[in-house]
Amino acid sequence: MTTFRDLHKPGQPFILANAWDAGSAKMLKSLGAQAIATSSAAHAFTLGRPDGLGVTRDEALAHAQDLIAATGLPVQGDFENGWGDDPDAVAETVRLAGQAGLAGICIEDIKLPTPNAYDRAFAIERIKAAAAAARALPNDFVLTARADGIMTQAYDIDEAIARLQGFEAVGADCLYAPVPKSIDDVIRICASVTASVNVLVAGPIYTAETLKSYGAMGAARLSLGSALARATHRVIHDAALEMFGGGAAEGSFSLLGQSISGDKVDELLT
Template structure:
């Protein structure tokens, strides 16, 4: 686990880390098999795969089970989207995150959402204490929703993001996730204004990966994009099958059964 933790930290110092977010052990293993250097979960996809809505509604025990299952199925570092920590109580959040580390995660995402920066800082402090006590090394990637939720006027979003970044860095954050940011000048200003490695989210209008790397971005996440697209495709196929019972579309372009099954042999 220490090797995975070291590797994961190093991946934030070597160009742009691309993360195609998984939602269960099967998707994680599939994504690993096509070249992932690390696996990140999508909170939305993971919640949906368990029959819950996104937004801190997933029972924590379900999260633990999913993380344990994913960690067993892959051989690369795992980072887990822990939403806002599934509690408003910093001590409870600290205990939850430390448990994720014990189950095999070497990184987590923690978001501020529409809460106060001070509340997130209290959670960060509790996480650092709980992980130190448990002997767990976790890369804590803090997500600020200034852009995603429009928490500041357009001309003030860079400043508001950097103000939170300073607070989160001082509270122990290892990375800064700014979903919703797309403008080149804004991205460059955020990267220049913080010592934390900056993570952005695949989003309409976002510059291509090569340009993001030139701007100094260290991490690009697919977020819930893969799971949303696959939900749409599954719904389309099911709809068509119910309509006409045609078998052909179900196998058109499908990954062969033996190839999928082989992904999990001796895992």
């Protein structure tokens, strides 16, 4: 049987599809997803909360278990900063995730709810504790360490790479620096480490042509983040403007006529 770890092959990236509920996860499975990830932002949207206010650890664990039960696929949890600054808190989050049946989680280096990054040495210490907890689990568990400071503007690409290298040195299985500023930075990240690298395929630097090149760059995994959920919310937004006013086609229902058929959705959910 192919495990979540087996899917990570540098140079042969798979798509880790981020879902936000059981229905979206089941549709993605029916359409070819080999593994599912949660998205902290997309999950928050389903709870009527803006991204940034976050969800609790218990909510995130229960949500991930719902996706596991719905699909039977490996599920990775987008587990923010591990719900605690202290390395022991992060290790406990890893243990709880393993007990809940997750195939892995990702941990950020940002001191939430601020945009500020932990000191590099402390960020590495947190991942070291998480990796030790992951190795102690009875089930295989893929730990992804994130360097989020480029995205939050806390540091630059050089600092991100230094952090990723430190995370790899203490046992992280997969490395991830969301929203680099250029494709050259993606290439630098992949070349700077030997562990699997996740690339977020959402944002202005990604085009149809660059998406074809990730294997050559060395990426092992392509994730969607909250992009698919936000695309769904874009349809709600635009259709509502048509219906309720403020849009170019005020009073129109044209977007509703472009929706997928209920029969097709039913087919994908069964």
